[in-house]
Amino acid sequence: MTDARIAAVVVELGEEEREAALGVLTSGKLVQGEQVAAFESEFSEALVAGAECIAVNSGTSALHLGLIAAGIGPGDEVIVPSFTFAASANSVVMAGATPVFADIDPASFGLDPVSVEKAITPRTRAVMPVHLYGHPADMTALNTVAENHGLVVVEDACQSHGALLDGRPVGSLGDVAAFSFYATKNMTTGEGGMVVCRDPEVARRVRLLRNQGMERRYENEVAGLNNRMTEVAAAIGRIQLTRLPAWNARRREIAAAYDAGLTTVVAPPVAEGVEPVYHQYTVRSSERDRLLEVLAAANIDAAVYYPTPTHRLPSYGDPVLLPETDRAAAEVLSLPIRPGLTDAEVDRVIATCNSLGGSRG
Incomplete structure (x- = not known):
């Protein structure tokens, strides 16, 4: 008799998630409402030391909008690891910038600060550490490199919800951070992401960019995108956050x-x-x-x-x-x-x- 299969991934969704989703569907309020606002607030307090959070429709969108809002665009270079999912580099390309690949430190699978230093050119504007597999990159050394060269630090925390470095949560260690809530992550909304911002003005730009450039309806301040999180996703995320x-x-x-x-x-x-x-x-x-x-x-x-x-x-x-x-x-x-x-x-x-x-x- 063959042993039962041991699956690597089983999406953990229970009755509370189903009830939360049904409550949203029953309400008829499906987009960018009370559930999204509550999820942003609760995620901020639970996982990123109270930093400002903006919910979006995917982790890739979180990286993309975070880069643009931080001022990264055409002509700029962003140093990224190659040993990670392609979304990290893809988000740089979608922002109009150029990814420059650096090597990893085998002690963490994260960006090697020495390799990052060697990859810096006059066009380098940002560095994107990836907290791969749920293990923080060497943010102390990487932040020092970034500070010495005037670089923006964009944390790809898509795999690291709740990880700590010296008692501080990932997502609060750089200028901007991105989390993913894809189905295989440590917590899920089905699809979804969160942008975390240190600078309130950067956070405001993310809010504009995710919603066609608007804070107020029909007052489009910039050319934006439709990267909003649904109310159903946020309702599920709020339950998952407690688990x-x-x-x-x-x-x-x-x-x-x-x-x-x-x-x-x-x-x-x-x-x-x-x-x-x-x-x-x-x-x-x-x-x-x-x-x-x-x-x-x-x-x-x-x-x-x-x-x-x-x-x-x-x-x-x-x-x-x-x-x-x-x-x-x-x-x-x-x-x-x-x-x-x-x-x-x-x-x-x-x-x-x-x-x-x-x-x-």
């Missing part, structure tokens, strides 16, 4: 079990002062492809995030040399870590990985 602390705690429990039990792979690094939220539990293995086959044969979902670095995608084709990025892309593998996993399923993942034999590496 997030327990879900993140369970992800940390699972990560601790993996750390203690896995013997044939390199566990994900955790930098000093970091409290990660394990959007992914990403190991490294010199036998990654064989391990994928072993897990698949045992009916366990696993995935590679990301098999092709952004700078090597057909949409970019940048010849820049990023050795740590290329090495990570060849070695990483993410194991199931959703909060609904049982202890028995966690044990089964560990045993299956360890069946590969050998030692960590």
Whole structure:
């Protein structure tokens, strides 16, 4: 008899989310109303130390509007990691600027400050650290580089809801930040995003840009977009936000079990002062492809995030040399870590990985 499948992703939606969505549908008020305003306020207080928040329709929109509102546009360069989802670089292109790829620090999978420094040119206007897999980038060093060169810091926090660096939440560590509420994230609204702004004027520009350039109806101040969040999405997000602390705690429990039990792979690094939220539990293995086959044969979902670095995608084709990025892309593998996993399923993942034999590496 084949063991039951261990899924990597199961969208956690319960009766409260369904009731919240139905309440909005019953009200007939579907766009940019009380639910969105309440979600913005509650997200601000819960996750970003009271910073101003603007809800939008996706994490990519949050990055895009954040860049434009911060003054980034044609002729500008933004330094980004290549080892992440393409949306980070895509948002720079959509803002009219040019992404410049820098390498990662293998201790965090985040941007390497030394590589960032080397990538700066007279056209560089911003740097976009990505808090990959739920682990904060080295914001202390990256903010120092940015300050020394007069750069805007745009945090891509799309995978890191609730992660902390030296007790401070991601999303509050730069000038602008973006979160995603896509279905696979630590909390979801189905689709959705949040822009977090330090400067009230930047926040005002984001509000204009998400709503066709208007704060007041038919008084279009700038050429804007339709990037609003729906009331249904916000209502779901408000419930999910209350569940997030327990879900993140369970992800940390699972990560601790993996750390203690896995013997044939390199566990994900955790930098000093970091409290990660394990959007992914990403190991490294010199036998990654064989391990994928072993897990698949045992009916366990696993995935590679990301098999092709952004700078090597057909949409970019940048010849820049990023050795740590290329090495990570060849070695990483993410194991199931959703909060609904049982202890028995966690044990089964560990045993299956360890069946590969050998030692960590």
